[in-house]
Amino acid sequence: MDSPRVRDPERMRERILDAAQALILDHGFAATTVDAVVGRAGATKGAFFHHFGSKSELARALVERYAAMDRAHLEERLSRAEKLSSDPLQQVLLLIALYEEEFASMAEPFAGCLFASYIYEAKLFDDSTLEVLRDSTLRWRRVMREKLEKVAARYPPRREVDMESLADLFYSITEGAFIMTKTLGDKTLLGRQARHLRNYLELLFAPAETGVTPPIS
Amino acid sequence: MDSPRVRDPERMRERILDAAQALILDHGFAATTVDAVVGRAGATKGAFFHHFGSKSELARALVERYAAMDRAHLEERLSRAEKLSSDPLQQVLLLIALYEEEFASMAEPFAGCLFASYIYEAKLFDDSTLEVLRDSTLRWRRVMREKLEKVAARYPPRREVDMESLADLFYSITEGAFIMTKTLGDKTLLGRQARHLRNYLELLFAPAETGVTPPIS
DNA sequence: TGCAACATACCAACCAGTCGGTATAATGCC
DNA sequence: GGCATTATACCGACTGGTTGGTATGTTGCA
Numbered sequence: 001m002d003s004p005r006v007r008d009p010e011r012m013r014e015r016i017l018d019a020a021q022a023l024i025l026d027h028g029f030a031a032t033t034v035d036a037v038v039g040r041a042g043a044t045k046g047a048f049f050h051h052f053g054s055k056s057e058l059a060r061a062l063v064e065r066y067a068a069m070d071r072a073h074l075e076e077r078l079s080r081a082e083k084l085s086s087d088p089l090q091q092v093l094l095l096i097a098l099y100e101e102e103f104a105s106m107a108e109p110f111a112g113c114l115f116a117s118y119i120y121e122a123k124l125f126d127d128s129t130l131e132v133l134r135d136s137t138l139r140w141r142r143v144m145r146e147k148l149e150k151v152a153a154r155y156p157p158r159r160e161v162d163m164e165s166l167a168d169l170f171y172s173i174t175e176g177a178f179i180m181t182k183t184l185g186d187k188t189l190l191g192r193q194a195r196h197l198r199n200y201l202e203l204l205f206a207p208a209e210t211g212v213t214p215p216i217s
Numbered sequence: 218m219d220s221p222r223v224r225d226p227e228r229m230r231e232r233i234l235d236a237a238q239a240l241i242l243d244h245g246f247a248a249t250t251v252d253a254v255v256g257r258a259g260a261t262k263g264a265f266f267h268h269f270g271s272k273s274e275l276a277r278a279l280v281e282r283y284a285a286m287d288r289a290h291l292e293e294r295l296s297r298a299e300k301l302s303s304d305p306l307q308q309v310l311l312l313i314a315l316y317e318e319e320f321a322s323m324a325e326p327f328a329g330c331l332f333a334s335y336i337y338e339a340k341l342f343d344d345s346t347l348e349v350l351r352d353s354t355l356r357w358r359r360v361m362r363e364k365l366e367k368v369a370a371r372y373p374p375r376r377e378v379d380m381e382s383l384a385d386l387f388y389s390i391t392e393g394a395f396i397m398t399k400t401l402g403d404k405t406l407l408g409r410q411a412r413h414l415r416n417y418l419e420l421l422f423a424p425a426e427t428g429v430t431p432p433i434s
Numbered sequence: 435t436g437c438a439a440c441a442t443a444c445c446a447a448c449c450a451g452t453c454g455g456t457a458t459a460a461t462g463c464c
Numbered sequence: 465g466g467c468a469t470t471a472t473a474c475c476g477a478c479t480g481g482t483t484g485g486t487a488t489g490t491t492g493c494a
Binding site: 026028031112120121122124134137138159161162165166168169172173174176177179184192193196199203204 | 242243244248334339340341350351354375379382383385386389390392394396406412413416
């Protein structure tokens with residue numbers, strides 16, 4: 001009935017990864033047992049250790065999948081924003097707005113970020129796993145920084161800011177808002193925090209007094 | 218010489234809490250064993266279970282101590298800012314500047330926030346422990362919101378913002394910057410992120426076009 | 435039929451918590 | 465003050481349950 005007797009190794013692997021991710025975001029990596037993972041995935045230990053050589057290998061595979069998804073997600077949104085406007089400032093603002101939209105349309109309050117989960121158990125992971133975190137963070141920095149430098153070239157910022165830390169603000173605010181969301185269970189929080197980032201950029205790069213765009217509401 | 222044969226239960230308790238906190242911020246709660254804690258604290262299992270009925274009881278005691286410290290820290294900085302200026306906007310800006318100073322003067326890149334560590338292992342803790350997280354978060358929100366409302370009453374914000382989410386920005390940016398700091402190991406990051414929050418508030422509440430304060434640099 | 439994809443039974447290491455015992459400090463009494 | 469008595473602080477071997485991992489089977493598909 002419910003369980004198709006057909007074998008689909010790729011799907012099984014994904015099911016295990018999905019189960020592990022959900023459990024890890026609630027319990028952390030250490031407290032997520034292999035038994036619990038296979039239980040949730042509807043698999044067995046045999047299947048688990050067939051697909052992953054060890055629990056640490058699962059950790060790396062999981063974060064690599066997550067990083068790839070995060071990267072693809074950012075690239076997709078950014079290219080959408082770039083198609084919607086040719087002005088770099090508008091592109092950045094649109095990018096944030098797109099994220100706001102998605103946050104607003106989420107059913108549950110958001111489970112959390114795997115990067116943040118890992119970093120607070122950093123000593124449990126090997127360097128190659130932590131390298132994925134660093135790479136992803138630095139990618140965010142680079143992508144946003146390049147875009148912001150184009151913005152700054154066209155719209156001289158009203159305050160002297162370095163573009164690196166301004167780029168980091170995207171990551172910071174998001175991660176911080178994830179934590180608050182998990183703490184308070186308020187799913188509107190994420191979008192409202194992103195909105196402030198948008199406000200800041202609008203104010204910072206506002207071309208002239210009258211050029212301040214009105215709130216979209 | 219080195220080991221005083223005098224008994225000091227309070228100090229022993231603190232030593233255990235200190236050891237636990239340091240280990241938890243690196244390994245998470247689940248992976249922090251009682252043996253490791255007592256090892257680091259120079260204590261034994263007997264001492265541990267004399268002071269704490271269980272590992273979960275340690276978790277609660279630890280986060281309560283952390284929350285009290287966080288609260289006292291905020292109150293101290295805020296009252297210092299309030300003494301330095303009578304203008305609510307300046308008070309808020311000074312508060313951030315005080316935190317920037319502290320972040321800048323730290324020797325190590327900052328170990329992390331216990332609240333964030335706990336929230337990514339939330340399912341391991343009982344409600345009374347998680348309540349401490351919520352209370353602390355809501356306290357930050359309330360304190361900052363009250364201050365910001367006084368600011369907004371005197372300086373009409375240049376954009377329509379709700380003071381609640383603006384207040385939350387203090388917590389968000391801080392927590393997010395903690396995560397980035399842990400990921401990249403850059404101890405200047407924290408202060409530079411706080412600086413952007415200060416910029417935002419300055420721009421948002423800037424009294425008039427000419428009133429935009431020049432960068433301090 | 436051969437091999438990948440599972441399932442099941444099992445193991446050794448580890449871990450939170452216990453317990454009998456010891457050392458030190460506090461208290462009550464003369 | 466001195467001393468018996470009690471309470472507190474601490475020690476460390478031990479235990480029962482748990483966990484990551486393995487060894488050995490079984491099943492489905494090319």
